[in-house]
Amino acid sequence: MTAPQSAAPTTPSLLARLSGANLQQYVVYVGFLAIFLFFAVVLRDSGFLTQRNLINIILQTAPVTIMAIGLVFALSAGEIDLSIGSTVAVSALGGAMAMAAFPQAALLAGIGAGLGMGLLVGLVNGALVAYLRLPSFLVTLATMGLFAGVARSLTQLRSIPVTDPVFTGLFGSGNLFGIPSLVIWTIAAVAIGHFIFRQTKYGAHVLATGDNARAAMVTGIKVPRVRLSVFLISGAMAGLAGLLYSGRLQAAKYTLGETDLMTVIAAVIVGGTLLNGGKGSIIGALVGSLMMGMLNNGLILMGLSVSDQMIVRGLIILIAVAVSLRETSR
Amino acid sequence: MTQPVLALNNIRKSFGGVVAIEDFSLTIEPGEIVALVGDNGAGKSTLIKIISGVHAPSSGNIVIEGESISMSSATKAREHGIEVVYQDLALADQQSVYMNLFLGREVTRGPFGQLDRKTMIAETQRLVDELDVRIPSPHATIRDLSGGQRQGIAIARATRWAKKLILLDEPTAALGVAETAKVEKIVAGLKARNIGVLIISHSLDQVFRLSDRICVLRRGKQIGIRKTADTDKNEIVSMITGLSAA
Numbered sequence: 001m002t003a004p005q006s007a008a009p010t011t012p013s014l015l016a017r018l019s020g021a022n023l024q025q026y027v028v029y030v031g032f033l034a035i036f037l038f039f040a041v042v043l044r045d046s047g048f049l050t051q052r053n054l055i056n057i058i059l060q061t062a063p064v065t066i067m068a069i070g071l072v073f074a075l076s077a078g079e080i081d082l083s084i085g086s087t088v089a090v091s092a093l094g095g096a097m098a099m100a101a102f103p104q105a106a107l108l109a110g111i112g113a114g115l116g117m118g119l120l121v122g123l124v125n126g127a128l129v130a131y132l133r134l135p136s137f138l139v140t141l142a143t144m145g146l147f148a149g150v151a152r153s154l155t156q157l158r159s160i161p162v163t164d165p166v167f168t169g170l171f172g173s174g175n176l177f178g179i180p181s182l183v184i185w186t187i188a189a190v191a192i193g194h195f196i197f198r199q200t201k202y203g204a205h206v207l208a209t210g211d212n213a214r215a216a217m218v219t220g221i222k223v224p225r226v227r228l229s230v231f232l233i234s235g236a237m238a239g240l241a242g243l244l245y246s247g248r249l250q251a252a253k254y255t256l257g258e259t260d261l262m263t264v265i266a267a268v269i270v271g272g273t274l275l276n277g278g279k280g281s282i283i284g285a286l287v288g289s290l291m292m293g294m295l296n297n298g299l300i301l302m303g304l305s306v307s308d309q310m311i312v313r314g315l316i317i318l319i320a321v322a323v324s325l326r327e328t329s330r
Numbered sequence: 331m332t333q334p335v336l337a338l339n340n341i342r343k344s345f346g347g348v349v350a351i352e353d354f355s356l357t358i359e360p361g362e363i364v365a366l367v368g369d370n371g372a373g374k375s376t377l378i379k380i381i382s383g384v385h386a387p388s389s390g391n392i393v394i395e396g397e398s399i400s401m402s403s404a405t406k407a408r409e410h411g412i413e414v415v416y417q418d419l420a421l422a423d424q425q426s427v428y429m430n431l432f433l434g435r436e437v438t439r440g441p442f443g444q445l446d447r448k449t450m451i452a453e454t455q456r457l458v459d460e461l462d463v464r465i466p467s468p469h470a471t472i473r474d475l476s477g478g479q480r481q482g483i484a485i486a487r488a489t490r491w492a493k494k495l496i497l498l499d500e501p502t503a504a505l506g507v508a509e510t511a512k513v514e515k516i517v518a519g520l521k522a523r524n525i526g527v528l529i530i531s532h533s534l535d536q537v538f539r540l541s542d543r544i545c546v547l548r549r550g551k552q553i554g555i556r557k558t559a560d561t562d563k564n565e566i567v568s569m570i571t572g573l574s575a576a
Contacts, residue, residue, distance in 0.1 A: 199444045201436045208422045208433055215420035219434030220405050278424040 070237030078277030088257025091242030118239020126231030171247025210277025383407030411493030478509030
């Protein structure tokens with residue numbers, strides 16, 4: 001057979017492979033590239049491609065990425081955590097209040113209280129879901145409202161300054177060898193999250209639980225414990241996101257994280273994690289988060305009004321989610 | 331002399347005042363296939379649940395290779411080398427074949443307990459080759475497999491872990507003719523592994539093709555056990571229904 005003839009069959013097979021069962025896994029990468037290229041061309045004179053702006057996108061996205069990692073665990077186990085936005089607020093406020101109360105050990109108090117609040121919310125959610133078998137959608141819908149209320153009543157809607165320089169350096173404006181701390185947090189969380197999710201027995205048990213809880217149970221996986229644990233992870237990650245927000249803004253307020261829930265869910269779903277469990281991707285969630293951040297950044301640079309930004313963002317998320325989920329319905 | 335892999339002695343089970351199983355006794359030898367037959371509601375499922383540790387018998391005892399045991403959970407039953415192939419197969423559909431084979435019992439290595447995929451994949455390949463379960467690859471996702479292939483994987487998993495006994499609950503109920511034949515071949519192949527097999531089936535043809543002995547249940551009563559070679563369908567049917575063969 002001559003070369004041109006033999007080249008012909010490879011094209012359809014490649015196409016078939018791309019449009020086949022795995023399309024969903026690539027959507028986020030294709031979407032990311034497409035949006036990046038679009039902004040790179042359209043906003044070439046508006047500073048989109050400057051190093052400063054690109055790093056800014058990563059910095060601004062860090063809390064969303066961290067929350068997205070937690071949500072990948074929850075969704076993969078067949079659960080959902082809607083309370084992450086409220087958890088961010090109570091954790092940031094809890095951390096800031098603890099730092100104010102214990103100025104001589106501000107760093108430890110802030111981290112302990114912030115992560116502690118996140119774990120506490122996770123424990124409440126997880127215990128109700130895992131041991132009372134209440135649906136996580138309703139449990140976390142309720143705790144979302146509950147902890148949003150707690151966040152408001154903690155400080156009577158006032159914001160609390162966060163001034164400890166070590167804390168704000170560690171969780172905000174600091175850097176190590178010239179790498180901003182928020183970038184380091186993002187890389188560390190993604191690397192550890194990916195390792196646990198993909199490489200350990202625990203990750204496999206999370207996926208099995210979300211895929212077929214009965215099968216997981218009869219093969220000896222402690223399903224209630226797995227369910228509890230994913231809420232603890234989700235809560236702790238939201239708590240960490242709260243610390244990152246308060247470190248970067250040097251203040252904690254009840255509004256922190258308020259509008260992040262939809263962004264995080266969109267980032268995770270676009271990144272190839274199934275809404276009903278059994279399949280997830282930490283790397284996909286990272287790229288999904290960056291895509292959302294880039295979208296925000298680009299739409300602002302394009303000079304769209306806030307209302308137009310919301311409409312465009314909503315439409316793009318809708319398209320991305322539709323393409324991601326299309327393949328699974330068979 | 332080899333010991334029976336499983337001996338059930340005078341098993342009785344009642345739920346409240348309702349007697350589900352009365353005075354059931356059965357031994358299964360290594361490499362033997364015993365079929366459990368009976369109409370709906372005869373108590374077959376209850377019996378399977380007792381052997382797999384889901385229900386504890388109200389009285390009577392279970393002896394595995396000479397050791398009298400009490401089973402409080404399915405985990406206990408697995409520890410004693412009993413594996414169940416459930417009617418719904420209990421497979422995680424979106425995971426790979428090899429992860430399903432090692433579900434809940436993943437092989438790990440290294441200080442951080444990483445999954446040892448290489449070992450699991452190699453062992454899966456060896457096992458499916460041995461049992462002649464034809465799948466595209468150990469990496470294949472369960473939901474992309476046919477009903478017969480899935481059943482084959484469920485049986486392969488039970489075979490991998492069973493040291494004494496495999497319980498098969500209606501293994502071919504949802505399968506077509508060709509796939510049924512394939513699964514029956516796999517089941518027949520288990521004899522060579524010297525484990526006992528207890529199979530529940532509604533198909534008497536299948537029972538006669540596969541089993542060494544047939545045990546009949548009717549309304550919780552053990553009607554009798556026959557050597558498959560010494561009986562015929564008419565006798566078994568009359569034992570199941572309680573009507574003498576005309």
